[in-house]
Amino acid sequence: MTTLEDEQSKVSCNKDRFNRGDLVEVCSDEDGFQGAWFAATVIEQVSSGNLLIQYKSLRNDEDTEFLTEVVDSNHIRPHPGQEVVDHYRELEEVDALYNDGWWVGVISKVIGKQKYEVYFRGTEEEMVFKQSDLRRHQEWISGQELVFVNRLAIKRRIFVAKWIFSVTFVADILCKVWKTAQNQTPSIFIGGKMGWLRRLGK
The missing domain is CATH 2.30.30 (SH3 type barrels.)
Incomplete structure (x- = not known):
């Protein structure tokens, strides 16, 4: 059972996770930059949950130095570091x-x-x-x-599932059309996602 002390400890731990000089990444909320992460260095904590950081690649408007700004700690994460990857695969x-x-x-x-x-x-x-x-x-x-x-395996399973559904759906439609033609029924109702009444008579 999670106690109030446990929750307060988690909040304190998250707030104090980053220290002066730490290499971090910052996620932006600005239009056109949502979801992107930018490398930065922590300069200092300015208030509870807010840190002053300096970007490693973004520069100020005058292009005289690297941009500094105060950022909510919820938009900051540790720098992932470098990793050697032999190759990547499709859908990865x-x-x-x-x-x-x-x-x-x-x-x-x-x-x-x-x-x-x-x-x-x-x-x-x-x-x-x-x-x-x-x-x-x-x-x-x-x-x-x-x-x-x-998510590679998940994406592949979803792709296969959609493909099977599509093939089954089309086969079901063709089967109904064939049966209708054999019985010379003037119209049929095709179910599934289409939910459409198509007239097949002459």
């Missing part, structure tokens, strides 16, 4: 380095051992990336830990 979820941030996408095509075509669901765009600009997708779970999320 990845983060792609683009416009100074990491954007989540899906491998839509393997062009070669070192190049991949990545599809971004948010913009419905596809772009080509070098392997060095990709990493395995991770999610920050409940403000406690970074977890690799491999």
